[in-house]
Amino acid sequence: MIQVENLTKRFGKRKAVDGLSFEVREGEILGLLGPNGAGKTTTMRILTGYLSPTEGRVQINGIDVTKESVKARSLLGYLPEDVPLYWDMTAEDFLRFVSKLKGIPKSLRPKALEEVTELCKIHEVRKRLIGKLSKGFRQRVGLAQALLGSPKVIILDEPTNGLDPKQINEIRELIKSLKGKQTVLLSTHILPEVSAVADRVLIINEGKLVAQGTPEELGERLRTGQEILITVQGDIKIVKPAIHRIPGVISVEKVETCGPSVEVYKVFCDKGQDMRGFVARMLVDSGFELLELKSAAMSLEDIFLKLVTKEEAPQPDTAVLSAPEI
């Protein structure tokens, strides 16, 4: 339903989005997870045609959002991050205004309005000025305008931001109820949110795609712990099984070849302790030429840490070993 290919957006020298490619399938709820400033909002603004990408392209239902912006937008419902609304209008007037701009035929408007009012539970406040509503209700009015006219694709930027736990739950239930009917892309920096709502998660950091999968898969990867990159000289047929035999190593995959029989491997280790020293010792003891060893840059865990605590994660350190440490 949504195809994003090699999307890049530069603001001056800074790359807000950097070569992002992903796909959202019809009827699925996809969570875009990333710390603040990861490029989620910029990505969404490009998806809705508000900004132009520096490179790459975005298609919604096969329509290029840059070239045929208006046509693509007619398939979209979008809730921007800070829920901008006209505070001097009543909820009902506002939704009627939106239904006209969305081009819903006059005869269908009352029904469409009633549907979203029902769905978002804003019936009781529909005659009140939006500016006088509580944050929770404003959020629902914002959601209602996005859902109005049952667009094929719904894009929600931090839809539960600033709500209390009860309201958050209600909004999440509402989003879950859309599953299968509409395609939903939502962004958040809160980890439990995606596991609660999304079918699939994309984790982005500094504009780049870091990982993707179902919440369970990502959780599994997180539990499995450490990722180490090692460069070893030797025949791959011997080296690879040897690494795998090291206790605590779960899987080994070759990343690249960087010389005659010099290979870089990515090693997933059990969680618990830092495995770098142990792996290095084991390799050297087995008689392999260990050229380099470092932890994989910005592991999933580091990003999760950033998500939850919103703190700067420690920089990934590099340990280049020429001799084993004893």
Add this chain to the structure above:
Amino acid sequence: MSNIATILLKDVKSYFSSMTAYVLTTIFLILSGFFFSSAVSYFSFYSFQLSSQPYLAQQGLNLTEAVVGNLFFNMSVILLLMMPIITMRTLAEEQKQGTFELLMTYPVNESEIVLGKFLSTFIVFIIMLLPTIAHLLLLKAVGGNFEWGVVATSYFGVILLGTAFLSIGIFASSLTENQIVSAVIAFGFLLILWMIAWLNEFLPPETSAWANDFSLIRHLEEFLKGIVELKHVAYYALFSVFFLFLTIWRLESRRWVR
């Protein structure tokens, strides 16, 4: 088309629900009423004096020029001050509240938004201007002798002038998120284009003609005398169209940046 109407209606409603339209209309009528009544009292004072001089009394004074012309000229000065207040909100507020982004996610063009905004301010302007006809009806009722034709061309001229004011105001509003800044930019710009004609007194004739051509107010003078000339109509029309285009470009420009 329907998108323009939708935005127009929403904005006009908001002008009236927020009292802005009422306050502006009231102040405008009080000020124009003040200038009008002082013009009338001046006129009656001089007429009275002249009546003691038989020759001049026979000729009489020209009520159309002295009172009607004066009224419309004063109205355009008041408009110069008030129009930036009508337009300051239009796009600045949308950009500040983020509702512009919201609007842009609906299948709506920038040009439709700008035209909708422009027409809504135009309607508020007309609603503000219309009651001034009461001044003239009153003058007629007490036996004033003036030409309705001149009144019609004067209204036409003032409406054209007001349209030019509005287009600059909307452009200024697209430049900033701050309403006050928007109003100040619009006011400064209007004042410069107004005063440019004053340069006449210092400039050599070749350049002063140029200054005259650009001046917003000089083009109004003919209308107040009852003359409608194509070049003056074209000046105001082109002026407005030019600034509305600039506004549309300004809003679209965010998507040019790659």
